[in-house]
Amino acid sequence: MRVAVVGAGPAGAMTAYHLARDGAQVLVFDASHPREKPCGGGVTAKALDLLPPAPAQDPLPARWVSSCRFESGLGDAVDVPLARPVAVAARRELDAWLLRRAVTAGARHVAERVVGVEPGPALRTSGGRHAGFDAIVGADGAGSLVRRTFLAATPPARLTVAAGWFAAGSSPMLVRFVPGLAGYLWLFPRPSHVGVGICAPLAAAPTRQLLGRLEREVQRSFPALAPDPDAGRYAHTIPSPSADPRSILEIAGDRWALVGDAAALADPITGEGIHYALHSAGLLAETLRETGSLASYPQRVLEAFGRELLKAAALRDRFYAPEFSRRMVRFSARSTAIRDILANLVLGEQGYLGLKHRLLRALPSFAWQAATGYP
Numbered sequence: 001m002r003v004a005v006v007g008a009g010p011a012g013a014m015t016a017y018h019l020a021r022d023g024a025q026v027l028v029f030d031a032s033h034p035r036e037k038p039c040g041g042g043v044t045a046k047a048l049d050l051l052p053p054a055p056a057q058d059p060l061p062a063r064w065v066s067s068c069r070f071e072s073g074l075g076d077a078v079d080v081p082l083a084r085p086v087a088v089a090a091r092r093e094l095d096a097w098l099l100r101r102a103v104t105a106g107a108r109h110v111a112e113r114v115v116g117v118e119p120g121p122a123l124r125t126s127g128g129r130h131a132g133f134d135a136i137v138g139a140d141g142a143g144s145l146v147r148r149t150f151l152a153a154t155p156p157a158r159l160t161v162a163a164g165w166f167a168a169g170s171s172p173m174l175v176r177f178v179p180g181l182a183g184y185l186w187l188f189p190r191p192s193h194v195g196v197g198i199c200a201p202l203a204a205a206p207t208r209q210l211l212g213r214l215e216r217e218v219q220r221s222f223p224a225l226a227p228d229p230d231a232g233r234y235a236h237t238i239p240s241p242s243a244d245p246r247s248i249l250e251i252a253g254d255r256w257a258l259v260g261d262a263a264a265l266a267d268p269i270t271g272e273g274i275h276y277a278l279h280s281a282g283l284l285a286e287t288l289r290e291t292g293s294l295a296s297y298p299q300r301v302l303e304a305f306g307r308e309l310l311k312a313a314a315l316r317d318r319f320y321a322p323e324f325s326r327r328m329v330r331f332s333a334r335s336t337a338i339r340d341i342l343a344n345l346v347l348g349e350q351g352y353l354g355l356k357h358r359l360l361r362a363l364p365s366f367a368w369q370a371a372t373g374y375p
Contacts, residue, residue: 011260012139018285164197
């Protein structure tokens with residue numbers, strides 16, 4: 001089987017890795033790889049479990065973080081220990097590491113920009129025309145050309161904007177909810193710098209306003225991480241599904257499929273997408289290996305993790321309601337049960353389908369601890 005993968009980020013590199021190991025002839029097209037992104041770069045426990053083994057001579061380029069500070073944005077704060085550390089990486093370094101794993105497995109990186117997709121299927125690139133593929137996989141991010149060719153762009157209502165900069169120095173890992181924006185500010189310590197960012201729904205505020213809010217918050221609370229006036233700012237969109245299963249079931253057709261951000265497979269609440277990029281890549285390769293067709297791939301995504309994303313989309317507005325995040329942070333400061341839920345959200349181990357039930361189970365524990373003063 002001959003497969004073209006458009007995009008060499010985590011979704012594309014991992015798709016190429018799995019397919020090449022299965023014996024496929026895989027070409028990965030990306031002219032700008034590797035590149036940096038303004039995401040936090042956190043690789044959660046679930047995502048770490050999906051990574052290829054790290055060679056001794058090429059370890060995962062990440063900083064390991066074992067706690068996260070949560071702030072409500074309204075004066076409440078709690079430090080949450082993580083049972084399993086989170087790896088925080090610069091995206092340029094993480095993406096390059098993943099592509100090395102794919103190339104080592106037998107995939108070939110073609111450093112050409114894809115400018116068109118044709119029936120056949122075939123690709124037109126900055127270097128010419130490439131044809132004879134059995135399948136084309138779109139792993140080309142939020143603005144995916146492959147998606148727009150076969151499907152349609154992700155609707156604006158399903159887009160979140162992430163913006164920020166990279167600051168010299170170090171800091172604890174921190175998440176601060178931002179009242180009025182249905183989003184949050186983050187500080188993610190990477191191996192050589194700190195990722196400073198903010199995210200909110202596309203419709204919440206223009207990017208310039210988001211950056212202004214971020215600069216004011218950082219200048220007030222973390223002045224050492226304020227942006228260099230001469231340094232660049234970064235912004236990109238994060239696509240996610242709606243609460244309708246059709247937003248996931250549409251991500252493949254005859255001899256084409258989408259993975260990662262191109263498939264809009266990111267958490268509608270947290271914006272976390274690396275785990276879903278890696279997982280969708282593995283599911284696509286598994287589907288081709290077992291069936292020789294892409295037809296059942298969307299249903300496998302829906303069953304594996306898609307229903308959790310649909311539930312997150314349905315919960316998003318309530319999660320960012322003015323008092324909910326404040327209560328979560330405030331209760332976590334007194335309740336080990338609620339604190340564990342927050343930690344599991346960071347680790348990617350707390351599903352949304354079971355979140356309400358677990359919170360309800362935790363509330364009696366919180367009430368008892370609050371009444372007795374037990375820590």
